[in-house]
Amino acid sequence: MEVYMTNTENLVHELVEKHGRDRNALMPILQGVVATEKYLSEEVMIMIAKELDLSAADVYGTASFYTFLDTVPRGKNIIRICKTISCHMRNKDEIIGVLEDQLKIKVGETTHDKKFTLLTANCLGWCHKGPVMLVNDEVFPEVTPQKAIEIVEEYMKKTN
């Protein structure tokens, strides 16, 4: 009998094969799921818990601790704008403002087409080249309002 597996199940299996079933493998596995699916659903966390022989609460406990391990649905692209002091001094508010207008959402929200989530982040480590934004794992230092809009437009084209 053929067993039907969803994409998510496949992904979890692959990650477990790669990183192992040890508790030490939990972070890389959670990170691997987030890299593809952008967040950790309840089902995924239960799946991982079974694979690693942990309680689902344990997995959720770890996941919910980390800013980059979201447990609520996120857009295909996650925009993070640094809000800490030196980027603050270099007008990060202006960048946030134009992106809110462009995407028609507020910080913390996801667009209706699920293409973008707009978030702020604590110090991203580019204080000498602020303001800085991350789109997924890609970094854009010294962004201007105009550049920020163009970057997002590029991602719009790339994302179906």
Added chain:
Amino acid sequence: MEQIQLKKVDIIFGWDEKVTPIDVYDKTVKKTADSIILDMIDSGLKGRGGAGFPTGLKWKFTRNEDSDAKYVICNADEGEPGTFKDREILDKVPEKVFAGMAICGYVIGAREGYIYLRGEYNFLLKGLQKKIDLFNKQLAERKANFAIYLRSGSGAYVCGEESALFESMEGKRGEPRNKPPYPTVAGYNSKPTVINNVETLVYTCEICRMGSERFKSLGTFDSRGSKVFSVSGDTPTPGIYELELGMPLKDFVEEFADGDAKAVQIGGASGHCVPRKKFNETIIGFEGIPTGGSMMIFNSTRSMYNVLHDYLEFFTEESCGQCTPCRVGCQQLLKGIEAVKKGEKSPSYLEDMKKLTLTMKIAAKCGLGQSVANPFISIVDNFKEEIIY
């Protein structure tokens, strides 16, 4: 014009084609572990991540432990606001970090080394992994019983605290542990572990290259050697600079500020704020104000209330929430300065809050909560009017 005394050096990013990091490793492991430790202790090298623990002693304590497994961990969870040097080091000269780790592995008897890279630097992962693979291959060719692995964080500032970092690597919430036991006795997987900052590991490699005497000749008696500084804020020349330790803040300001500096925050959000009137007497180093490298300059157009507010917001969000003094303390401090600003609380409430930070210094479980007193007291004491009005 007074003579500017800043001494720039080029140790960390300098590259010698004739003696590459793996050559330094080859040369060093011909010596006994004990003599390498003596070199490290003699050099006076102290941790460059901020806490400043003598590196040689850390290696010695770990070597002295009897255990079936030991680990070397490179702390690349650089999250202190105003610090960005470790990213640059891992981008430009990662081989030096690897060599430092491999030498440490040889000294303490570890077979595995890990680099814990903050999630915000994920864009470095691919390139770094390639270079690690190459280095591991070189180690294997030498029949060295050591290999380096890469782990990444997921956006938690507190994981830069060593025991929280171990917890994170063990797949748990990044909550700091009680100490003792210290990592040299029970670190990652509860085994003896050396955990060093990225920059510290580069210096260990460089001390093995140039000898402890030359390193010792740099800096001052209490602060041997040089240090990489991350300069940001109101400066025409933000960036990364390697300078000899123990310099007067006045010289630093003359070199980097825009002529209108009213304060310098030394050591990031958890560090100290030094006002203009104290620039002359302040030394940057272990005899004065130590720093993980973050130097943020504020000019007279900046509101120090906003600066403090930013810091407190940062700590409130990044507190792991495990211990009450830090979790509730940070929240109350943030609410408190807002209330004083709005006039809902009298200015004397600032004194009560100062006492709260001192309680946090004693009662908080880790460096995060313990160090909130540094920015709070130094900003409130020196810029009281700006906080109140």
